[in-house]
Amino acid sequence: MELLYNTERLVEIIGDFLQSCKGYGIPEWVLTLGGGVVVAVIIAGFIAVNTLILVLAERKVSAFIQDRLGPMRVGPWGCLQTVADALKLLQKEDITPKKADRLIFFLSPIIVFAPAVMAYVAISWSPKIRVADINLGLLYIFATGSLGTLGIILAGWSSANKWSLLGGMRSAAQIISYEVALILSVIGVIMLSGSLNLENLISCQKDCWYIVYQPLGFLLFLVSAIAETNRAPFDIVEAEQELVGGFHTEYSAMKFAMFFLGEYASVFIASALCATLFLGGWQPVPGLPAVVPPIIWFLAKCYLIVFIIMWIRWTYPRIRVDQLMGFSWKFLIPLGFLNIGLTGFIMAIRG
Amino acid sequence: MTTHKMTLNMGPQHPSTHGVLRLVLELDGETITACEPHIGYLHRGIEKLAESKTYHQFLPITDRLDYIAAPSNNLAYCLAVEKLAGLEVPKRASYIRMIIAELTRIASHLVWLGTHALDIGAYTVFLYTFRERELILDIFESYCGARLTTTCFRIGGVPYTIDDGLKKQIADFIKIFPKKIEEYEGLLTKNPIWLNRTQNIGIIPKDTAISYGLTGPTLRGSGIDRDIRKVNPYSCYDEVEFVVPKGRGIGDVYDRYLVRLDEMRESVKIITQALERLPDGEILADCPKVIPPKKERVKTEIAALIHHFHIMTEGFELPKGEAFLSIEAPKGELGFYIVSDGGNKPARLRIRTPSFANLSCISEIGKGVMIADMVAIIGSLDIVLGEIDR
Amino acid sequence: MEIAFYILAGMAVTSAILVVSLKNLVRAILALASLFLSIAGLYILLSAEFLGLVQILVYIGGVILLFLFLIMLTENLFEKNKVNLFQRITGVGLVLLLFSIIISIFMKQPFQAIPKTDYSIQELGKHLLTDYLVPFEVVSLLLLVALIGAIVIAKKEENK
Numbered sequence: 001m002e003l004l005y006n007t008e009r010l011v012e013i014i015g016d017f018l019q020s021c022k023g024y025g026i027p028e029w030v031l032t033l034g035g036g037v038v039v040a041v042i043i044a045g046f047i048a049v050n051t052l053i054l055v056l057a058e059r060k061v062s063a064f065i066q067d068r069l070g071p072m073r074v075g076p077w078g079c080l081q082t083v084a085d086a087l088k089l090l091q092k093e094d095i096t097p098k099k100a101d102r103l104i105f106f107l108s109p110i111i112v113f114a115p116a117v118m119a120y121v122a123i124s125w126s127p128k129i130r131v132a133d134i135n136l137g138l139l140y141i142f143a144t145g146s147l148g149t150l151g152i153i154l155a156g157w158s159s160a161n162k163w164s165l166l167g168g169m170r171s172a173a174q175i176i177s178y179e180v181a182l183i184l185s186v187i188g189v190i191m192l193s194g195s196l197n198l199e200n201l202i203s204c205q206k207d208c209w210y211i212v213y214q215p216l217g218f219l220l221f222l223v224s225a226i227a228e229t230n231r232a233p234f235d236i237v238e239a240e241q242e243l244v245g246g247f248h249t250e251y252s253a254m255k256f257a258m259f260f261l262g263e264y265a266s267v268f269i270a271s272a273l274c275a276t277l278f279l280g281g282w283q284p285v286p287g288l289p290a291v292v293p294p295i296i297w298f299l300a301k302c303y304l305i306v307f308i309i310m311w312i313r314w315t316y317p318r319i320r321v322d323q324l325m326g327f328s329w330k331f332l333i334p335l336g337f338l339n340i341g342l343t344g345f346i347m348a349i350r351g
Numbered sequence: 352m353t354t355h356k357m358t359l360n361m362g363p364q365h366p367s368t369h370g371v372l373r374l375v376l377e378l379d380g381e382t383i384t385a386c387e388p389h390i391g392y393l394h395r396g397i398e399k400l401a402e403s404k405t406y407h408q409f410l411p412i413t414d415r416l417d418y419i420a421a422p423s424n425n426l427a428y429c430l431a432v433e434k435l436a437g438l439e440v441p442k443r444a445s446y447i448r449m450i451i452a453e454l455t456r457i458a459s460h461l462v463w464l465g466t467h468a469l470d471i472g473a474y475t476v477f478l479y480t481f482r483e484r485e486l487i488l489d490i491f492e493s494y495c496g497a498r499l500t501t502t503c504f505r506i507g508g509v510p511y512t513i514d515d516g517l518k519k520q521i522a523d524f525i526k527i528f529p530k531k532i533e534e535y536e537g538l539l540t541k542n543p544i545w546l547n548r549t550q551n552i553g554i555i556p557k558d559t560a561i562s563y564g565l566t567g568p569t570l571r572g573s574g575i576d577r578d579i580r581k582v583n584p585y586s587c588y589d590e591v592e593f594v595v596p597k598g599r600g601i602g603d604v605y606d607r608y609l610v611r612l613d614e615m616r617e618s619v620k621i622i623t624q625a626l627e628r629l630p631d632g633e634i635l636a637d638c639p640k641v642i643p644p645k646k647e648r649v650k651t652e653i654a655a656l657i658h659h660f661h662i663m664t665e666g667f668e669l670p671k672g673e674a675f676l677s678i679e680a681p682k683g684e685l686g687f688y689i690v691s692d693g694g695n696k697p698a699r700l701r702i703r704t705p706s707f708a709n710l711s712c713i714s715e716i717g718k719g720v721m722i723a724d725m726v727a728i729i730g731s732l733d734i735v736l737g738e739i740d741r
Numbered sequence: 742m743e744i745a746f747y748i749l750a751g752m753a754v755t756s757a758i759l760v761v762s763l764k765n766l767v768r769a770i771l772a773l774a775s776l777f778l779s780i781a782g783l784y785i786l787l788s789a790e791f792l793g794l795v796q797i798l799v800y801i802g803g804v805i806l807l808f809l810f811l812i813m814l815t816e817n818l819f820e821k822n823k824v825n826l827f828q829r830i831t832g833v834g835l836v837l838l839l840f841s842i843i844i845s846i847f848m849k850q851p852f853q854a855i856p857k858t859d860y861s862i863q864e865l866g867k868h869l870l871t872d873y874l875v876p877f878e879v880v881s882l883l884l885l886v887a888l889i890g891a892i893v894i895a896k897k898e899e900n901k
Contacts, residue, residue: 029744066478104767136862139794146802150774153806157767157813162359165813166381166722172810179802196862232472233544241367241470242723317544318472320723321381 014038039131043120051264052082057303058310065314092253097160100250104158109251109258111151115144116265123272124198126282126294137198138190141273142183145228148262149175152230152237155259156247167246170321171230171237177328178227178234184336185220188213188343189277202281209286211278216339218278220332222308225270227324230263232313236321271305272298279305356384359722363392367470367726370736374713376725383725386717388710393740401700405666406432406506409697414500416685416704416738420459422451422491423680424738425504430585431687432506435674436641436667443632444508445586450521450625451494451503452586452678453618457528458487459681459733460611464535467608467730471548476538483531486524493517507642508635518626525622532615539608549605553716553728556602563712566705567683568614569732572607574600579679591624593617604731611733641667666695682706682733704738746786752779766812774805791862 014035056071056079063070071078096105122137124130134140149171156168190196192213193204204210211218227234238246248259275281279301282294319327357378363371371392377385397416401409413428414421426448433440440448465480488498495503495511503509513521539545555565560573570577578595580588596613598606635642643662648655669691677686683705692698709732717725752775759772777800784793869877 062474066475067482068478101765101767104771107771134790136790136794139791139798143794143797143802146798149806150801150809153809153813154767154771157809162357169810169813170381172806176803176806179798194863232474235472236723239472239723241472242726244365314475315538316473317468317539317542317548318723319544320548320721322721323547 039121040117043117043131047117047120047261047265047268048086050268051261052086054264054268054306055082055085055260057306061307061310062314065311086257089253089257094253094255095250097250099160101158101160104154105250106255108151108155108158109255109262111154112148112262113151113258113265115147115151116262116269118147119144119266119269122198123269124202124276124281125298129295130199133197133199136196138186138196138201138273138277141269142179145266145269146175146179148266151262152247155251159247159250161250163243163245164247164249167237167239167243167249170239170243171247173321173325174227174230174234174237177325178224178332181220181328181332181336182224182228184333184340185217185224186277187336188217188339191340191343191347198276198281202276202283205280206283207286209278209280214278214339214343216335216342218274220336220339221274221277222305224328224332225274226309226312227328229266229270229309231267231309233316233319234324235313235318236324239318241318267306267309268302271302271309274305275301361722361725368729369466369734372710372729372734372736372739374717374725374729376722378722381721381723383717383720383722386714386725388713390710390736390739393736395741397741398700398702401697403696405695406669406697407662407666409700410504410506411500411502414502416702416741417459417680417682417706417735418499418737419462419735420455420681421499421501422455422503423459423678423685425502426452426586427676427678427680427685428687429504429506430678431674431676431689432669433636434676435669435672435689435691436506436638438507438636438638438641440508440586440636441633442587442630443512444634444636446625446629447509447513447634448504449586449588449591450513450622450629451491451509453621453625454487454490454521456618456681457615458484460615461487463611463681463730463733464608467727467733468535468539470726470730471545473538473545476535479531479535479538483528490517490520490524493520505635505642507638508633510634512634513629518629521622522626525619525626528619529616532612536612540612546605548723548727549608549731550603551601552604552724553720553731554601554603555712555716559712559715560602563715564708565683565712566708567679567681567733568607568610569683569705569709571595572598572610572731573602574598574606579677579684583677585676585678587625588621590628591621593621604727607731607733668693668695677703680705682735682738683709685738702738702741704741706732706734706736706739710734710739746783749779749782749786752776753783767809770805770808770812773808774801777801777805791865 059081060070060078069078071081074080074084096102119141121131122134122140124133124137152171153168156164156166156171159165189201189210192210193201195201195204230237236242236246238248243249248256251259275298280286281301282298284290284292284294284297359376359378360373361376362368362373368374373389373392375387375389376383395415397412400412404412410425410428413424416424432438461480461484465477465484468476468480491501491503492498494513494517495501497503503511555569555573557573557575560570560575565573566577574597576595576597579585580593581595594613594617596610596617598610600606639658641662643649643659644652644655649659650656671691671693673688673690675686675688677684679685684703685705686703688699688701688703689697690699713728713732717728720728756772756776756779760769760776763769763772777796781793781796781800784790784796
């Protein structure tokens with residue numbers, strides 16, 4: 001708790017410092033660049049730590065669902081297990097297949113990871129903690145989300161492995177189908193608030209969260225977001241039992257870890273977006289006094305969504321690739337349009 | 352625009368080929384246009400090995416055929432040798448064999464259900480089924496000390512009896528197990544994703560099933576009511592009541608799933624009846640030529656000691672002739688064909704394994720499906736490479 | 742902000758050259774993605790944020806993905822199709838013609854800075870559905886025709 005309060009203070013201090021630097025004749029672009037580097041390091045650090053937590057949570061949640069204990073040996077209650085795993089991954093030999101396209105093979109993990117870092121810039125963590133108040137924040141996050149897929153497809157192609165190639169092809173088909181459904185699902189929210197700015201979206205939900213007005217939109221968003229982040233039951237891109245790992249079959253060591261970081265970073269972004277759009281962001285439940293700091297509210301909501309995503313993963317079988325496309329085009333997208341129509345209709349009636 | 356077909360090697364190192372099966376697939380996009388199974392990666396020459404081992408010595412090797420249902424292999428081999436030797440097995444031994452064989456069926460089906468669900472992406476079912484399989488393995492351990500490669504029967508009977516403690520252990524398991532089946536069904540049977548992945552996938556029509564010689568749940572999934580336990584009862588299967596499940600009669604992956612689930616319920620029924628009626632008496636046949644004398648006699652009588660030594664080193668001789676006997680193993684009809692030339696070793700031994708025949712239809716039903724379906728089909732055939740390659 | 746412009750412009754020009762000069766098709770596509778990205782950056786610098794983000798979303802998230810999807814399925818086209826001298830000369834000639842047309846248009850146009858306006862998507866939406874309704878609808882119709890055409894071509898392939 002103390003730490004989180006201090007986080008808010010720290011953000012203010014950094015901001016003040018950057019402001020005060022202007023007085024000393026340092027050119028503005030140096031400040032912008034310096035600020036950018038600091039922010040990038042903080043975000044990358046957060047992603048790394050958060051991934052460690054999420055992987056441990058994933059293993060503990062799956063253990064809980066599957067009637068077992070999960071990791072118990074490293075650290076109390078196994079809580080250092082993922083740290084040990086990360087250290088092990090760092091030490092492993094980095095293998096590049098002989099026939100791989102070396103340049104693209106090297107670039108793809110970066111192309112997956114970098115957009116995930118970029119997306120964190122637009123998230124509004126609390127009234128005080130946010131990196132940039134982007135006017136079209138929502139669109140920005142979607143744009144960065146579509147960049148990451150490029151890395152997955154290139155990884156699949158450059159590995160010179162047919163299974164990876166199939167994974168890459170599946171990824172392309174999946175993203176093209178689900179990006180449409182994802183964006184359609186949030187249009188209802190945008191219509192209600194009349195803004196793409198995440199700050200505005202949150203302040204519009206002061207009295208009532210959008211999940212109340214947009215229950216269908218929420219469900220559609222959740223399903224499409226799970227598909228966008230390649231999580232089960234839509235994890236056809238890696239599909240361990242079908243494609244033996246898919247696009248990351250040939251990856252090892254730190255490059256593999258980058259894919260892992262990218263995946264969990266985007267899962268968290270999807271949850272953060274879900275919390276922002278439908279659960280009132282960092283605001284407490286309407287009517288409750290704001291006892292705990294907003295960032296705790298925000299993180300709690302994010303982790304709740306993450307938990308739901310994990311719960312779904314460990315419960316459902318995997319959907320088949322053509323059924324996945326059909327599900328998006330024949331079910332999610334029509335429902336998305338229906339949701340937009342209904343929202344518009346009700347808005348028109350109520351003026 | 353012309354497109355090329357892609358040849359893809361599925362296996363022998365693939366998580367869903369259940370061992371070292373290798374499928375050479377010809378792909379058009381993700382659709383399989385041709386599928387050819389390549390086997391033999393686990394060939395150990397078991398049939399040839401039998402020719403250099405005495406009848407007793409070969410028994411532990413049968414464990415390595417279908418290694419997740421070892422007692423069934425033991426049973427089939429023992430029954431075939433007994434048929435050739437003309438041995439009569441005591442009733443109590445037959446009942447014990449039946450109980451262990453049905454527990455094996457449940458254990459084998461649990462492994463199948465777990466891995467089949469895992470192939471289709473339902474991770475949790477896998478751990479649930481292995482949790483219950485563990486209980487069965489504990490029962491095996493209490494019975495004979497081994498869990499996987501049990502060698503738990505002997506030619507002419509069984510080596511150990513089921514005492515009250517073990518009886519209670521089995522009864523406890525039988526009591527909780529039906530609820531556990533409900534649990535698996537709750538996760539799968541009506542799950543829309545599961546239905547989409549299994550219904551109308553990998554359909555084996557009746558005539559195809561017969562022409563390929565499919566047996567066991569794979570055959571019954573196609574709606575054909577044939578079970579060796581009913582058709583040609585061995586042990587004491589004619590004394591217990593059970594139904595042979597047939598599924599919906601379509602012959603798809605879902606049908607085979609339903610059949611195996613129902614079979615587990617029927618096995619529970621059989622075990623319950625067998626436990627109730629378990630007769631008293633000897634557990635080994637009265638045939639000194641084949642069966643070594645009891646330990647107490649070996650330690651006190653010189654003649655018994657010599658007799659024991661003789662059987663242990665030389666084995667026993669069987670009259671010239673041949674015998675074939677098959678049982679309903681968890682995966683289908685498991686048969687042993689033994690030719691004796693009058694010596695103490697089989698002159699020729701041939702094993703008819705269910706997985707081999709069941710796999711043979713894959714090139715036909717694997718055409719035109721997608722890779723993901725192929726994984727589901729392999730799972731639904733329930734193959735074990737140990738008995739395909741032998 | 743000038744420095745950002747030069748970085749982005751340099752990136753755009755370099756990647757544009759790479760797109761046409763790289764022999765490896767997938768690498769060329771990657772360069773094309775980088776070109777689109779830098780142009781999106783330029784749009785954002787001109788405070789046309791919506792355009793910039795849509796550029797990323799549609800061009801990189803959609804068009805480039807489809808390009809990759811197709812190229813992964815085909816073999817290296819360059820090895821099979823050698824370009825002959827006649828094709829080269831026509832190609833260079835056409836490019837020079839296009840270049841001179843563009844330059845002449847640029848020369849005539851008096852350039853001046855547009856006053857910085859705060860773009861809002863509400864405005865954009867209103868303009869699209871009032872002032873530019875006809876072109877908007879025509880473009881959607883065109884896309885629909887293209888969509889149906891693609892399906893028809895794909896279907897024909899199937900019938901063979």
